Amino acid sequence: MSDVQHQPLWIADLARIVGERAIVLPGHEDFEKYTQDETENLRFCPQAVIRPENAIQIQQLVRLAEREHLPLVPRGGGTGLSGGALATRGGIVLSLERLNRILEIDEQNFFVTVEPGVITQTLQEAVEEKGLFYPPDPASRGSCTIGGNIAENAGGPRALKYGVTKDYVYGLKVVLSGGELATFGGKRLKDVSGYNMPQLFVGSEGTLGVVTEITLKLIALPRYRRTLLAPFDSIERAAAAVPDIMARGVLPCALEFLEQDCLKAIEAHRSMHVRFSDRAAVLLIEVDGNHETALDAEIEIIAEVLENFSAADCFIAETTAQQTEIWDLRRSAGEAVKSICAYKEEDTVVPRSRLPELVLGVHEICSRWGLRVICYGHAGDGNIHCNLLKSGLSDEKWEHELPEAISEIFRLTVSLGGTISGEHGIGHVQRRYLPIALSPAEIGVEQRLKTALDPLGIFNPGKALPD
Numbered sequence: 438m439s440d441v442q443h444q445p446l447w448i449a450d451l452a453r454i455v456g457e458r459a460i461v462l463p464g465h466e467d468f469e470k471y472t473q474d475e476t477e478n479l480r481f482c483p484q485a486v487i488r489p490e491n492a493i494q495i496q497q498l499v500r501l502a503e504r505e506h507l508p509l510v511p512r513g514g515g516t517g518l519s520g521g522a523l524a525t526r527g528g529i530v531l532s533l534e535r536l537n538r539i540l541e542i543d544e545q546n547f548f549v550t551v552e553p554g555v556i557t558q559t560l561q562e563a564v565e566e567k568g569l570f571y572p573p574d575p576a577s578r579g580s581c582t583i584g585g586n587i588a589e590n591a592g593g594p595r596a597l598k599y600g601v602t603k604d605y606v607y608g609l610k611v612v613l614s615g616g617e618l619a620t621f622g623g624k625r626l627k628d629v630s631g632y633n634m635p636q637l638f639v640g641s642e643g644t645l646g647v648v649t650e651i652t653l654k655l656i657a658l659p660r661y662r663r664t665l666l667a668p669f670d671s672i673e674r675a676a677a678a679v680p681d682i683m684a685r686g687v688l689p690c691a692l693e694f695l696e697q698d699c700l701k702a703i704e705a706h707r708s709m710h711v712r713f714s715d716r717a718a719v720l721l722i723e724v725d726g727n728h729e730t731a732l733d734a735e736i737e738i739i740a741e742v743l744e745n746f747s748a749a750d751c752f753i754a755e756t757t758a759q760q761t762e763i764w765d766l767r768r769s770a771g772e773a774v775k776s777i778c779a780y781k782e783e784d785t786v787v788p789r790s791r792l793p794e795l796v797l798g799v800h801e802i803c804s805r806w807g808l809r810v811i812c813y814g815h816a817g818d819g820n821i822h823c824n825l826l827k828s829g830l831s832d833e834k835w836e837h838e839l840p841e842a843i844s845e846i847f848r849l850t851v852s853l854g855g856t857i858s859g860e861h862g863i864g865h866v867q868r869r870y871l872p873i874a875l876s877p878a879e880i881g882v883e884q885r886l887k888t889a890l891d892p893l894g895i896f897n898p899g900k901a902l903p904d
């Protein structure tokens with residue numbers, strides 16, 4: 438702590454709750470990292486950052502924030518892509534990083550109970566050691582937290598077969614308004630005693646309360662997987678192959694799309710040759726299960742479909758090392774594209790049969806607005822990340838015309854039966870576009886819910902909903 442005479446009086450109360458060493462104020466060497474997340478080009482300074490170590494401290498902090506009318510912004514790994522963990526209205530950033538214990542892996546009932554600050558990959562590796570599987574795998578899994586995944590309802594490549602975070606959340610402890618600690622749900626597969634409260638908090642972006650403990654369902658770890666890369670000579674064909682693969686009764690655990698500019702960006706970023714970077718697009722397809730012969734049969738069916746789309750010269754990974762290499766490249770796509778120049782990432786999602794219309798439509802809109810666009814993402818879910826790059830555009834055009842181009846992309850997405858974010862959330866940056874996806878009545882219901890649960894408006898204000 439520093440500069441005591443200029444500190445607001447409530448800082449001393451914070452210190453009494455969490456101890457001085459758990460408070461990070463402007464000027465502290467750690468302060469800067471809490472002013473940003475992974476959303477492009479944003480920086481907001483909170484008045485203080487606190488790193489509590491248990492739910493009791495968080496209950497007291499909520500009471501203090503309500504008394505002082507201070508925004509309280511929960512923060513996990515800070516990997517969010519919609520500015521959700523940023524103190525856009527000042528106040529206190531509440532980092533959950535010290536609540537990072539795996540409390541119980543229940544091997545009999547297939548549940549794991551964790552604190553919110555556990556890193557997703559750490560949880561996955563811990564349960565895999567016991568032959569269990571927690572499938573949701575955002576590409577950021579090495580640095581994002583389970584608390585952040587719940588608040589954003591995170592997805593990832595495996596969502597196609599295994600679903601997203603919401604499909605695994607069975608119990609939550611949440612600190613609510615007034616500092617009350619509620620336990621919703623638990624280690625039971627069936628529960629209709631009251632509203633489905635855990636799911637209300639999934640995807641609520643820290644705007645309804647602070648999640649302090651989580652019970653997640655696990656499944657048995659599949660023993661084998663087969664990974665394939667299919668090159669295409671047109672983006673349209675790659676997108677069109679996706680529903681056809683599914684129509685043949687095969688359910689891959691991942692079906693990812695990367696267009697050529699994305700492959701080239703990875704090549705440049707990692708200074709290495711990337712397979713099929715001379716082709717218009719690739720699909721990365723993975724199947725998993727417990728019977729190798731069944732997987733081989735599925736790969737044959739997929740290969741037949743791919744042939745119909747002139748994608749015959751596929752690469753099938755033969756070793757675990759080759760599979761890992763393919764996934765490392767896929768996971769580096771975001772970083773690679775973002776390293777090119779100023780950008781804005783959109784997270785469009787449509788029913789997968791409308792994917793070709795979405796991808797071609799986005800390219801058409803961007804070329805009309807003079808924007809360069811690079812698309813990649815979870816094609817099997819119809820969820821494509823469209824990265825709009827500033828490239829040679831003037832600052833003025835970028836600032837004034839970009840929102841118009843984005844609105845057009847979102848209107849197209851909604852007209853195809855889709856919506857404006859599949860997994861990155863609305864947060865701070867997408868609020869202005871929400872009326873494209875939701876009617877005034879729908880937004881009104883969410884606003885009333887917010888007011889009922891957070892009457893003093895302290896939980897992450899200015900996120901997820903328009904004012």
Ligand SMILES: Cc1cc2nc3c(=O)[nH]c(=O)nc-3n(C[C@H](O)[C@H](O)[C@H](O)COP(=O)(O)OP(=O)(O)OC[C@H]3O[C@@H](n4cnc5c(N)ncnc54)[C@H](O)[C@@H]3O)c2cc1C
Pocket residue numbers: 474475510511512513514515516517518520521522533553574575576577580581582583584585586587588589590591592593594642643644646647648649771772860861897900
């Ligand atoms: C390279 C890269 C790849 C990515 N790939 C994917 C992907 O494949 N799929 C995907 O879905 N996302 C992806 N993301 C986005 C991001 O990682 C996810 O949104 C993730 O769930 C955020 O987790 P976090 O712990 O970093 O949360 P933060 O960014 O810290 O916070 C996100 C939101 O959660 C709230 N929050 C955090 N903890 C709590 C809590 N305990 N209680 C209440 N609210 C809380 C915050 O207030 C904020 O609104 C990617 C990001 C990057 C940088």
